[in-house]
Amino acid sequence: MLPPPQERPIYHFTHASNLPSVLEQGFLHCDRIVRKERTLRVECGDLDIKERRRSRKVDPYPGGVVADYVPFYFAPRSPMLYKINKGGVPHYADGQDRLVYLVTTPRTLAASGCTSVFSDGNCAADITVIENDVSLLSTHVDWQVMGQERWNNTVEDPDRMRRRMAEFLVHERVPVEAITQLAVRGAACAQTVRATLRAYGACAAVDVRPDWYY
Template sequence: MVRTGGQTATHLIYHFTSVANLPSMLAEGRICCDTTVQARGLLQVEAGDRDIKSRRRQVSVPVSPYGCPADYVPFYFAPRSPMMLKIKSGQVPTYSGGQRPLVHLVSSAERVAATEHTWVYSDGNCANDLTDYYTDLSDIDQVVDWDVMRARIWKNTAEDGDRMRRRMAEFLVHQELQWEALLGIGTFDETRADQVREILRTAGRSEPVRVRRDWYY
Protein backbone atom coordinates (compact mmCIF):
# COMPACT_ATOMS: atom_id res chain seq x y z
CA MET A 1 0.00 0.00 0.00
CA VAL A 2 1.55 3.35 1.03
CA ARG A 3 4.97 3.34 2.64
CA THR A 4 6.68 6.51 3.78
CA GLY A 5 10.41 7.03 4.08
CA GLY A 6 11.55 10.53 5.03
CA GLN A 7 9.39 13.01 3.12
CA THR A 8 8.60 10.75 0.15
CA ALA A 9 5.57 8.49 -0.02
CA THR A 10 5.97 5.25 -1.98
CA HIS A 11 2.81 3.78 -3.43
CA LEU A 12 3.46 0.10 -4.05
CA ILE A 13 1.75 -1.61 -6.97
CA TYR A 14 1.22 -5.34 -7.60
CA HIS A 15 0.88 -7.44 -10.76
CA PHE A 16 0.26 -11.16 -10.35
CA THR A 17 0.94 -13.92 -12.85
CA SER A 18 1.66 -17.64 -12.89
CA VAL A 19 5.23 -18.62 -12.07
CA ALA A 20 5.17 -20.53 -15.38
CA ASN A 21 5.10 -17.19 -17.23
CA LEU A 22 8.29 -15.82 -15.65
CA PRO A 23 10.80 -17.42 -18.08
CA SER A 24 9.18 -15.80 -21.13
CA MET A 25 8.92 -12.45 -19.33
CA LEU A 26 12.59 -12.62 -18.45
CA ALA A 27 13.52 -13.63 -21.99
CA GLU A 28 11.62 -10.55 -23.22
CA GLY A 29 13.12 -8.40 -20.48
CA ARG A 30 9.71 -6.86 -19.89
CA ILE A 31 6.11 -7.43 -18.86
CA CYS A 32 3.83 -7.02 -21.87
CA CYS A 33 0.23 -5.86 -21.99
CA ASP A 34 -2.55 -8.35 -22.74
CA THR A 35 -2.92 -7.10 -26.33
CA THR A 36 0.72 -8.02 -27.04
CA VAL A 37 0.61 -11.22 -25.00
CA GLN A 38 -2.43 -12.52 -26.88
CA ALA A 39 -1.10 -11.50 -30.30
CA ARG A 40 2.23 -13.23 -29.73
CA GLY A 41 1.08 -16.18 -27.62
CA LEU A 42 3.47 -15.33 -24.78
CA LEU A 43 1.47 -16.78 -21.88
CA GLN A 44 2.20 -20.32 -20.76
CA VAL A 45 -0.61 -20.20 -18.20
CA GLU A 46 -3.63 -17.90 -18.33
CA ALA A 47 -4.93 -17.44 -14.79
CA GLY A 48 -7.20 -14.49 -15.56
CA ASP A 49 -10.89 -14.61 -16.36
CA ARG A 50 -11.13 -14.55 -20.15
CA ASP A 51 -14.59 -12.96 -20.13
CA ILE A 52 -13.26 -10.07 -18.04
CA LYS A 53 -10.24 -9.73 -20.30
CA SER A 54 -12.56 -9.59 -23.31
CA ARG A 55 -14.50 -6.79 -21.63
CA ARG A 56 -11.23 -4.88 -21.06
CA ARG A 57 -10.65 -4.88 -24.82
CA GLN A 58 -13.97 -3.13 -25.37
CA VAL A 59 -13.65 -0.36 -22.76
CA SER A 60 -11.96 2.90 -23.73
CA VAL A 61 -9.32 4.68 -21.65
CA PRO A 62 -10.45 8.32 -21.96
CA VAL A 63 -7.08 9.95 -21.24
CA SER A 64 -3.78 9.93 -23.16
CA PRO A 65 -2.36 7.63 -24.45
CA TYR A 66 -5.94 6.26 -24.80
CA GLY A 67 -6.60 2.78 -26.19
CA CYS A 68 -8.26 0.18 -23.96
CA PRO A 69 -7.21 -1.36 -20.61
CA ALA A 70 -5.87 -4.42 -22.46
CA ASP A 71 -3.26 -2.12 -24.04
CA TYR A 72 -1.70 -1.57 -20.59
CA VAL A 73 0.19 -3.72 -18.07
CA PRO A 74 -2.13 -3.76 -15.04
CA PHE A 75 -1.05 -3.32 -11.44
CA TYR A 76 -3.31 -3.27 -8.37
CA PHE A 77 -2.67 -0.93 -5.46
CA ALA A 78 -3.06 -3.81 -2.98
CA PRO A 79 -2.50 -7.57 -2.99
CA ARG A 80 -5.34 -9.97 -2.06
CA SER A 81 -7.37 -8.58 -4.94
CA PRO A 82 -10.97 -9.53 -5.79
CA MET A 83 -9.62 -11.39 -8.83
CA MET A 84 -7.30 -13.44 -6.62
CA LEU A 85 -10.31 -14.35 -4.49
CA LYS A 86 -12.17 -15.54 -7.60
CA ILE A 87 -9.19 -17.72 -8.47
CA LYS A 88 -8.93 -19.10 -4.94
CA SER A 89 -12.65 -19.87 -4.94
CA GLY A 90 -12.50 -21.71 -8.27
CA GLN A 91 -14.66 -19.14 -10.05
CA VAL A 92 -12.46 -18.77 -13.14
CA PRO A 93 -13.78 -21.43 -15.57
CA THR A 94 -10.59 -21.71 -17.62
CA TYR A 95 -8.12 -21.93 -14.71
CA SER A 96 -8.01 -24.48 -11.89
CA GLY A 97 -4.47 -24.07 -10.51
CA GLY A 98 -5.38 -22.06 -7.42
CA GLN A 99 -3.28 -19.39 -5.71
CA ARG A 100 -0.07 -21.24 -4.96
CA PRO A 101 1.50 -20.96 -8.46
CA LEU A 102 0.76 -17.23 -8.65
CA VAL A 103 3.46 -14.68 -7.83
CA HIS A 104 3.22 -10.93 -7.23
CA LEU A 105 5.56 -8.68 -9.21
CA VAL A 106 6.02 -5.51 -7.18
CA SER A 107 6.95 -2.00 -8.23
CA SER A 108 5.82 1.46 -7.16
CA ALA A 109 3.94 4.25 -8.89
CA GLU A 110 6.91 6.55 -8.26
CA ARG A 111 9.44 4.10 -9.71
CA VAL A 112 7.43 3.68 -12.89
CA ALA A 113 6.83 7.42 -13.17
CA ALA A 114 10.62 7.95 -13.07
CA THR A 115 11.04 5.83 -16.22
CA GLU A 116 10.16 6.68 -19.82
CA HIS A 117 7.04 4.53 -19.69
CA THR A 118 3.64 6.16 -20.18
CA TRP A 119 1.05 5.35 -17.52
CA VAL A 120 -2.37 6.25 -16.16
CA TYR A 121 -4.26 5.13 -13.07
CA SER A 122 -7.88 4.57 -12.16
CA ASP A 123 -10.09 5.03 -9.11
CA GLY A 124 -11.69 1.61 -9.55
CA ASN A 125 -12.30 -1.43 -11.70
CA CYS A 126 -11.40 -0.61 -15.31
CA ALA A 127 -14.26 -2.74 -16.62
CA ASN A 128 -16.78 -0.60 -14.73
CA ASP A 129 -18.41 2.38 -16.44
CA LEU A 130 -18.24 4.43 -13.21
CA THR A 131 -14.44 4.36 -13.15
CA ASP A 132 -12.41 7.50 -13.88
CA TYR A 133 -8.78 7.76 -15.03
CA TYR A 134 -5.98 10.11 -14.00
CA THR A 135 -2.52 11.11 -15.19
CA ASP A 136 -1.24 13.34 -12.35
CA LEU A 137 0.53 11.38 -9.64
CA SER A 138 0.12 14.24 -7.17
CA ASP A 139 -3.61 13.41 -7.03
CA ILE A 140 -3.14 9.75 -6.13
CA ASP A 141 -3.85 10.06 -2.40
CA GLN A 142 -7.17 11.75 -3.14
CA VAL A 143 -8.12 9.40 -6.01
CA VAL A 144 -7.26 5.96 -4.58
CA ASP A 145 -9.23 4.81 -1.53
CA TRP A 146 -6.34 3.75 0.69
CA ASP A 147 -8.63 2.77 3.58
CA VAL A 148 -10.23 0.16 1.31
CA MET A 149 -6.78 -0.89 0.08
CA ARG A 150 -5.63 -1.51 3.65
CA ALA A 151 -8.79 -3.37 4.66
CA ARG A 152 -8.68 -7.14 5.11
CA ILE A 153 -12.39 -7.27 4.25
CA TRP A 154 -13.32 -5.08 1.31
CA LYS A 155 -16.70 -6.47 0.25
CA ASN A 156 -19.61 -4.14 -0.47
CA THR A 157 -21.84 -3.23 2.47
CA ALA A 158 -25.35 -1.86 2.83
CA GLU A 159 -23.80 1.52 3.64
CA ASP A 160 -21.22 1.43 0.83
CA GLY A 161 -22.01 -0.59 -2.28
CA ASP A 162 -18.91 0.58 -4.16
CA ARG A 163 -16.09 -0.88 -2.05
CA MET A 164 -15.24 -3.74 -4.39
CA ARG A 165 -15.01 -1.45 -7.44
CA ARG A 166 -12.65 0.89 -5.58
CA ARG A 167 -10.52 -2.01 -4.31
CA MET A 168 -9.89 -2.90 -7.97
CA ALA A 169 -8.32 0.48 -8.81
CA GLU A 170 -5.31 0.00 -11.09
CA PHE A 171 -2.04 1.58 -12.09
CA LEU A 172 -1.74 0.96 -15.84
CA VAL A 173 1.54 1.06 -17.79
CA HIS A 174 1.09 1.53 -21.51
CA GLN A 175 2.12 -1.46 -23.66
CA GLU A 176 5.00 -2.77 -21.53
CA LEU A 177 7.13 -2.36 -18.43
CA GLN A 178 10.82 -3.13 -18.42
CA TRP A 179 11.81 -5.79 -15.90
CA GLU A 180 14.28 -3.38 -14.26
CA ALA A 181 11.35 -1.32 -12.94
CA LEU A 182 10.39 -4.08 -10.51
CA LEU A 183 11.32 -3.93 -6.82
CA GLY A 184 10.88 -7.62 -6.05
CA ILE A 185 8.59 -10.65 -6.10
CA GLY A 186 6.23 -12.04 -3.46
CA THR A 187 5.19 -15.71 -3.30
CA PHE A 188 2.70 -17.93 -1.49
CA ASP A 189 5.29 -20.18 0.16
CA GLU A 190 8.99 -21.02 0.35
CA THR A 191 8.70 -23.77 -2.25
CA ARG A 192 7.47 -21.26 -4.80
CA ALA A 193 10.05 -18.71 -3.68
CA ASP A 194 12.86 -21.18 -4.32
CA GLN A 195 11.41 -21.91 -7.76
CA VAL A 196 11.32 -18.19 -8.58
CA ARG A 197 14.89 -17.71 -7.36
CA GLU A 198 16.08 -20.51 -9.63
CA ILE A 199 14.25 -19.02 -12.62
CA LEU A 200 15.86 -15.64 -11.89
CA ARG A 201 19.30 -17.20 -11.44
CA THR A 202 19.01 -19.01 -14.78
CA ALA A 203 18.12 -15.70 -16.43
CA GLY A 204 21.03 -13.89 -14.77
CA ARG A 205 18.74 -11.87 -12.48
CA SER A 206 18.72 -11.47 -8.71
CA GLU A 207 15.64 -9.46 -7.68
CA PRO A 208 14.62 -10.05 -4.05
CA VAL A 209 12.05 -12.80 -3.54
CA ARG A 210 10.04 -13.01 -0.31
CA VAL A 211 7.28 -15.27 0.97
CA ARG A 212 4.25 -13.05 1.57
CA ARG A 213 1.51 -15.40 2.71
CA ASP A 214 -0.57 -12.38 3.82
CA TRP A 215 -0.87 -11.33 0.16
CA TYR A 216 -3.02 -14.41 -0.50
CA TYR A 217 -6.25 -15.92 0.78
Protein backbone atom coordinates in the same frame (compact mmCIF):
# COMPACT_ATOMS: atom_id res chain seq x y z
CA MET B 1 3.59 6.91 8.68
CA LEU B 2 2.75 5.86 5.12
CA PRO B 3 4.99 6.97 2.24
CA PRO B 4 3.55 9.25 -0.45
CA PRO B 5 1.27 7.43 -2.94
CA GLN B 6 3.91 7.50 -5.68
CA GLU B 7 6.26 5.53 -3.43
CA ARG B 8 3.78 2.91 -2.24
CA PRO B 9 3.99 -0.63 -3.65
CA ILE B 10 1.69 -1.74 -6.45
CA TYR B 11 1.03 -5.36 -7.33
CA HIS B 12 0.72 -7.47 -10.49
CA PHE B 13 0.39 -11.23 -10.27
CA THR B 14 1.03 -13.92 -12.85
CA HIS B 15 1.63 -17.66 -12.91
CA ALA B 16 5.19 -18.78 -12.19
CA SER B 17 5.29 -20.54 -15.58
CA ASN B 18 5.03 -17.14 -17.29
CA LEU B 19 8.19 -15.76 -15.68
CA PRO B 20 10.71 -17.27 -18.16
CA SER B 21 9.16 -15.46 -21.15
CA VAL B 22 9.00 -12.20 -19.18
CA LEU B 23 12.66 -12.48 -18.25
CA GLU B 24 13.72 -13.56 -21.73
CA GLN B 25 12.02 -10.56 -23.35
CA GLY B 26 13.07 -8.18 -20.58
CA PHE B 27 9.53 -6.81 -20.28
CA LEU B 28 6.18 -7.51 -18.71
CA HIS B 29 3.83 -6.86 -21.62
CA CYS B 30 0.20 -5.80 -21.86
CA ASP B 31 -2.53 -8.20 -22.92
CA ARG B 32 -2.59 -6.91 -26.50
CA ILE B 33 1.11 -7.63 -27.05
CA VAL B 34 1.00 -10.95 -25.20
CA ARG B 35 -1.86 -12.13 -27.43
CA LYS B 36 -0.07 -11.01 -30.58
CA GLU B 37 3.21 -12.70 -29.67
CA ARG B 38 1.58 -15.70 -27.95
CA THR B 39 3.99 -15.64 -25.03
CA LEU B 40 1.57 -16.52 -22.21
CA ARG B 41 2.01 -20.11 -21.04
CA VAL B 42 -0.64 -20.13 -18.29
CA GLU B 43 -3.67 -17.85 -18.33
CA CYS B 44 -4.98 -17.23 -14.82
CA GLY B 45 -7.16 -14.23 -15.67
CA ASP B 46 -10.90 -14.27 -16.25
CA LEU B 47 -11.38 -14.56 -20.03
CA ASP B 48 -14.68 -12.67 -20.08
CA ILE B 49 -13.20 -9.78 -18.13
CA LYS B 50 -10.13 -9.66 -20.37
CA GLU B 51 -12.36 -9.53 -23.41
CA ARG B 52 -14.23 -6.52 -22.00
CA ARG B 53 -10.94 -4.79 -21.28
CA ARG B 54 -10.11 -5.00 -24.99
CA SER B 55 -12.92 -2.57 -25.78
CA ARG B 56 -12.98 -0.38 -22.66
CA LYS B 57 -11.51 2.94 -23.80
CA VAL B 58 -8.90 4.92 -21.90
CA ASP B 59 -9.69 8.57 -22.48
CA PRO B 60 -6.64 10.39 -21.05
CA TYR B 61 -3.27 10.26 -22.82
CA PRO B 62 -1.88 7.91 -24.10
CA GLY B 63 -5.38 6.57 -24.78
CA GLY B 64 -6.22 3.26 -26.39
CA VAL B 65 -8.04 0.56 -24.43
CA VAL B 66 -7.38 -1.06 -21.05
CA ALA B 67 -5.83 -4.11 -22.76
CA ASP B 68 -3.05 -1.80 -23.99
CA TYR B 69 -1.83 -1.49 -20.40
CA VAL B 70 -0.08 -3.70 -17.85
CA PRO B 71 -2.34 -3.69 -14.75
CA PHE B 72 -1.19 -3.31 -11.17
CA TYR B 73 -3.40 -3.28 -8.07
CA PHE B 74 -2.84 -0.88 -5.20
CA ALA B 75 -3.16 -3.67 -2.62
CA PRO B 76 -2.69 -7.44 -2.47
CA ARG B 77 -5.59 -9.82 -1.75
CA SER B 78 -7.61 -8.40 -4.61
CA PRO B 79 -11.17 -9.45 -5.51
CA MET B 80 -9.69 -11.11 -8.62
CA LEU B 81 -7.39 -13.27 -6.51
CA TYR B 82 -10.33 -14.15 -4.28
CA LYS B 83 -12.27 -15.28 -7.35
CA ILE B 84 -9.35 -17.49 -8.40
CA ASN B 85 -9.11 -18.94 -4.90
CA LYS B 86 -12.80 -19.83 -4.94
CA GLY B 87 -12.54 -21.58 -8.31
CA GLY B 88 -14.39 -18.81 -10.10
CA VAL B 89 -12.13 -18.86 -13.18
CA PRO B 90 -13.31 -21.98 -15.06
CA HIS B 91 -10.27 -22.57 -17.27
CA TYR B 92 -7.76 -22.17 -14.42
CA ALA B 93 -7.42 -24.81 -11.71
CA ASP B 94 -3.89 -24.31 -10.35
CA GLY B 95 -4.89 -22.31 -7.26
CA GLN B 96 -2.83 -19.61 -5.59
CA ASP B 97 0.37 -21.46 -4.78
CA ARG B 98 1.93 -20.91 -8.23
CA LEU B 99 0.92 -17.26 -8.52
CA VAL B 100 3.72 -14.74 -8.19
CA TYR B 101 3.40 -11.07 -7.28
CA LEU B 102 5.58 -8.64 -9.24
CA VAL B 103 5.93 -5.47 -7.20
CA THR B 104 7.08 -1.95 -8.02
CA THR B 105 6.06 1.65 -7.29
CA PRO B 106 4.67 4.43 -9.47
CA ARG B 107 7.84 6.47 -8.92
CA THR B 108 10.06 3.58 -10.01
CA LEU B 109 8.00 3.13 -13.16
CA ALA B 110 8.19 6.83 -13.97
CA ALA B 111 11.96 6.75 -13.53
CA SER B 112 12.07 3.80 -15.95
CA GLY B 113 10.38 5.89 -18.64
CA CYS B 114 6.96 4.25 -18.38
CA THR B 115 3.77 6.12 -19.24
CA SER B 116 0.89 5.34 -16.91
CA VAL B 117 -2.70 6.09 -16.01
CA PHE B 118 -4.74 4.99 -13.00
CA SER B 119 -8.37 4.31 -12.14
CA ASP B 120 -10.52 4.87 -9.09
CA GLY B 121 -12.05 1.40 -9.36
CA ASN B 122 -12.79 -1.62 -11.50
CA CYS B 123 -12.12 -0.68 -15.13
CA ALA B 124 -15.10 -2.77 -16.25
CA ALA B 125 -17.51 -0.50 -14.36
CA ASP B 126 -19.09 2.39 -16.26
CA ILE B 127 -18.72 4.78 -13.33
CA THR B 128 -14.97 4.20 -13.00
CA VAL B 129 -12.84 7.22 -13.88
CA ILE B 130 -9.32 6.95 -15.32
CA GLU B 131 -6.78 9.74 -14.79
CA ASN B 132 -3.20 10.39 -15.87
CA ASP B 133 -2.27 13.31 -13.59
CA VAL B 134 -0.11 11.78 -10.84
CA SER B 135 -0.85 14.74 -8.57
CA LEU B 136 -4.35 13.25 -8.22
CA LEU B 137 -3.10 9.85 -7.07
CA SER B 138 -3.51 10.70 -3.39
CA THR B 139 -7.20 11.56 -3.76
CA HIS B 140 -8.38 9.55 -6.76
CA VAL B 141 -7.65 6.18 -5.11
CA ASP B 142 -9.45 5.10 -1.92
CA TRP B 143 -6.38 4.43 0.19
CA GLN B 144 -8.48 3.60 3.22
CA VAL B 145 -10.10 0.61 1.56
CA MET B 146 -6.69 -0.39 0.13
CA GLY B 147 -5.33 -0.65 3.66
CA GLN B 148 -8.09 -2.95 4.92
CA GLU B 149 -8.01 -6.73 4.86
CA ARG B 150 -11.71 -6.98 4.05
CA TRP B 151 -13.04 -5.13 1.04
CA ASN B 152 -16.56 -6.62 0.74
CA ASN B 153 -19.52 -4.36 -0.02
CA THR B 154 -21.73 -3.40 2.90
CA VAL B 155 -25.21 -1.92 3.25
CA GLU B 156 -23.59 1.36 4.27
CA ASP B 157 -21.05 1.26 1.44
CA PRO B 158 -22.08 -0.92 -1.54
CA ASP B 159 -19.15 0.32 -3.69
CA ARG B 160 -16.19 -0.97 -1.67
CA MET B 161 -15.30 -3.87 -3.98
CA ARG B 162 -15.24 -1.68 -7.09
CA ARG B 163 -12.90 0.78 -5.39
CA ARG B 164 -10.62 -2.00 -4.12
CA MET B 165 -10.18 -3.03 -7.77
CA ALA B 166 -8.63 0.33 -8.72
CA GLU B 167 -5.59 -0.12 -10.94
CA PHE B 168 -2.34 1.54 -11.87
CA LEU B 169 -2.06 0.92 -15.62
CA VAL B 170 1.28 1.03 -17.43
CA HIS B 171 1.18 1.62 -21.17
CA GLU B 172 2.28 -1.41 -23.20
CA ARG B 173 5.24 -2.71 -21.21
CA VAL B 174 7.13 -2.68 -17.92
CA PRO B 175 10.89 -3.29 -17.99
CA VAL B 176 12.03 -6.13 -15.77
CA GLU B 177 14.47 -3.75 -14.09
CA ALA B 178 11.52 -1.79 -12.70
CA ILE B 179 10.27 -4.81 -10.72
CA THR B 180 11.79 -4.38 -7.28
CA GLN B 181 10.28 -7.35 -5.45
CA LEU B 182 8.63 -10.69 -6.11
CA ALA B 183 6.42 -12.46 -3.60
CA VAL B 184 4.87 -15.91 -3.38
CA ARG B 185 2.61 -17.79 -1.01
CA GLY B 186 4.98 -20.57 0.04
CA ALA B 187 8.57 -21.75 0.20
CA ALA B 188 8.31 -24.27 -2.65
CA CYS B 189 7.26 -21.63 -5.18
CA ALA B 190 9.88 -19.24 -3.82
CA GLN B 191 12.57 -21.82 -4.56
CA THR B 192 11.26 -22.25 -8.12
CA VAL B 193 11.11 -18.50 -8.73
CA ARG B 194 14.62 -17.92 -7.39
CA ALA B 195 15.97 -20.65 -9.66
CA THR B 196 14.22 -19.04 -12.64
CA LEU B 197 15.71 -15.66 -11.81
CA ARG B 198 19.21 -17.15 -11.53
CA ALA B 199 18.81 -18.91 -14.87
CA TYR B 200 18.18 -15.58 -16.57
CA GLY B 201 20.72 -13.58 -14.59
CA ALA B 202 18.03 -11.51 -12.91
CA CYS B 203 18.40 -10.12 -9.42
CA ALA B 204 15.33 -9.31 -7.31
CA ALA B 205 14.15 -10.15 -3.82
CA VAL B 206 11.73 -13.08 -3.58
CA ASP B 207 9.70 -13.00 -0.39
CA VAL B 208 7.25 -15.50 1.07
CA ARG B 209 4.12 -13.52 1.91
CA PRO B 210 1.17 -15.80 2.72
CA ASP B 211 -0.66 -12.76 4.11
CA TRP B 212 -0.95 -11.44 0.53
CA TYR B 213 -3.03 -14.49 -0.41
CA TYR B 214 -6.26 -16.13 0.76
